[in-house]
Amino acid sequence: MLSPEKLARINELAKKKKTIGLTMEEAKEQTSLRKEYLDVFRSNMKKTIENVTVIDPEGNDITPDKVKRLKSNKFPN
Template identity: 40%
Template sequence: MADSEMQKLIKRINELAHKAKEEELSEVEKIERKDLRAKYLQKFRESFKSQVEMMQVFDKSGKEVTPEKVRKVQRGKGIRGD
């Protein structure tokens, strides 16, 4: 999901949150809010997983200590050549 799409999603979630503080949401709005939150969490998790899969971890001496599980995923995606 593009950043602008994520921003639109967040904007609408916030609009519904502000409205919910001021007045009761309709059933349609409650369903929309639930769906938007689910989409947001799904996209957030996908993005976070992607970031973790791309990371490399180094200790203080500069030696790579990336967990083997992450290395295996990176090899599978062709990111890592070792």
């Protein structure tokens, strides 16, 4: 999880970019922070998807095969 300070800084830089613009250093910082945010987001989303099981109304497991393979590779028997 990204720290609250970094999230606040991302928002601060976005607001500044819309109003008065960013210096070259601030633009580089914004790019770096956004990359870090996206890496954390993607990692969390992958973990969430790997732990999903889809059940239809009849009670059958209809989890996509790709997700099942990810689970089996993550938790070998």
